[in-house]
Amino acid sequence: MSERIGIIGGGIVGIALARAIAQRGLGEVTVFEKEDRLASHQTGHNSGVVHAGLYYAAGSLKAQLCTAGRTALRDYCLQKHLPYREVGKLVVAVDESELPALAEIEKRSRANGVPDLARINDVARLHDIEPHVAGVAAVHSPHTAVVDFAAITEAMAQDVRRAGGTVLLGQEVVTMEVEGATVRVGTPGSEHRFERADAGEAKAARTRGQPGAFGTRGCQTGVSRTRPLARRAAMTLRPPTLAMRARKP
Numbered sequence: 440m441s442e443r444i445g446i447i448g449g450g451i452v453g454i455a456l457a458r459a460i461a462q463r464g465l466g467e468v469t470v471f472e473k474e475d476r477l478a479s480h481q482t483g484h485n486s487g488v489v490h491a492g493l494y495y496a497a498g499s500l501k502a503q504l505c506t507a508g509r510t511a512l513r514d515y516c517l518q519k520h521l522p523y524r525e526v527g528k529l530v531v532a533v534d535e536s537e538l539p540a541l542a543e544i545e546k547r548s549r550a551n552g553v554p555d556l557a558r559i560n561d562v563a564r565l566h567d568i569e570p571h572v573a574g575v576a577a578v579h580s581p582h583t584a585v586v587d588f589a590a591i592t593e594a595m596a597q598d599v600r601r602a603g604g605t606v607l608l609g610q611e612v613v614t615m616e617v618e619g620a621t622v623r624v625g626t627p628g629s630e631h632r633f634e635r636a637d638a639g640e641a642k643a644a645r646t647r648g649q650p651g652a653f654g655t656r657g658c659q660t661g662v663s664r665t666r667p668l669a670r671r672a673a674m675t676l677r678p679p680t681l682a683m684r685a686r687k688p
């Protein structure tokens with residue numbers, strides 16, 4: 440039988456994770472979202488910018504993921520006919536004192552391969568791009584884009600459903616209990632059972648008389664155990680996004 444995987448939080452992170460799991464056939468995924476619609480918190484209230492990788496340290500994982508994510512997101516929006524507007528971005532030095540910082544951003548941007556990056560020292564040229572800008576120099580990233588992350592989340596949720604997953608709205612996870620190999624997730628009025636990712640390991644540890652193995656890996660970040668190492672550990676939640684039966688770290 441297919442594994443059941445639970446994800447708490449229907450923002451872009453939870454839904455994208457659910458989509459990846461469902462489409463890869465890694466398990467039977469269920470997303471719990473407490474609100475009546477997806478993306479109603481941070482995802483639906485951010486600046487909508489698809490960052491081009493201007494600021495991250497060269498070679499860092501953030502820089503790599505930003506570059507890969509930008510391409511993936513652009514392709515996804517094109518494929519789904521979702522808005523993807525390459526309005527570009529200007530990072531401006533408002534006076535001479537900000538030139539060293541601007542030079543550092545330019546250096547990082549080039550190291551990160553931000554496409555078609557241009558340094559602008561000519562104020563007239565700056566005003567051609569943005570008439571209302573005030574500054575002495577700028578770095579221009581023409582391919583920085585804006586999107587509608589709420590629409591993207593909805594589209595990805597459709598992908599989850601099409602791949603056989605379930606997205607539950609108005610289902611706030613209020614309790615989580617680990618009992619042996621089982622994780623019981625409670626929402627007001629319903630209970631859902633999942634098996635712990637490390638169930639086999641937990642069983643082996645129990646055989647060795649090590650109750651401490653319980654609860655350490657079955658649930659990922661966002662959970663704090665109120666009774667550590669207990670055989671039946673009550674849990675309090677600190678979402679945003681939490682995956683049960685996730686891959687072992």
Ligand SMILES: Cc1cc2nc3c(=O)[nH]c(=O)nc-3n(C[C@H](O)[C@H](O)[C@H](O)COP(=O)(O)OP(=O)(O)OC[C@H]3O[C@@H](n4cnc5c(N)ncnc54)[C@H](O)[C@@H]3O)c2cc1C
Binds near residue numbers: 448450477485679680
């Ligand atoms: C001011 C600002 C601007 C930003 N601008 C950008 C930008 O331009 N571009 C960009 O890429 N990123 C931007 N970000 C970052 C981006 O918005 C976040 O990284 C992203 O939205 C996080 O998504 P999430 O799914 O983790 O969180 P959320 O969107 O907050 O989703 C968490 C979900 O969990 C649900 N939830 C919480 N508790 C429970 C529970 N107990 N049971 C069930 N559901 C629960 C909530 O209802 C919510 O829907 C910005 C961030 C900020 C703060």
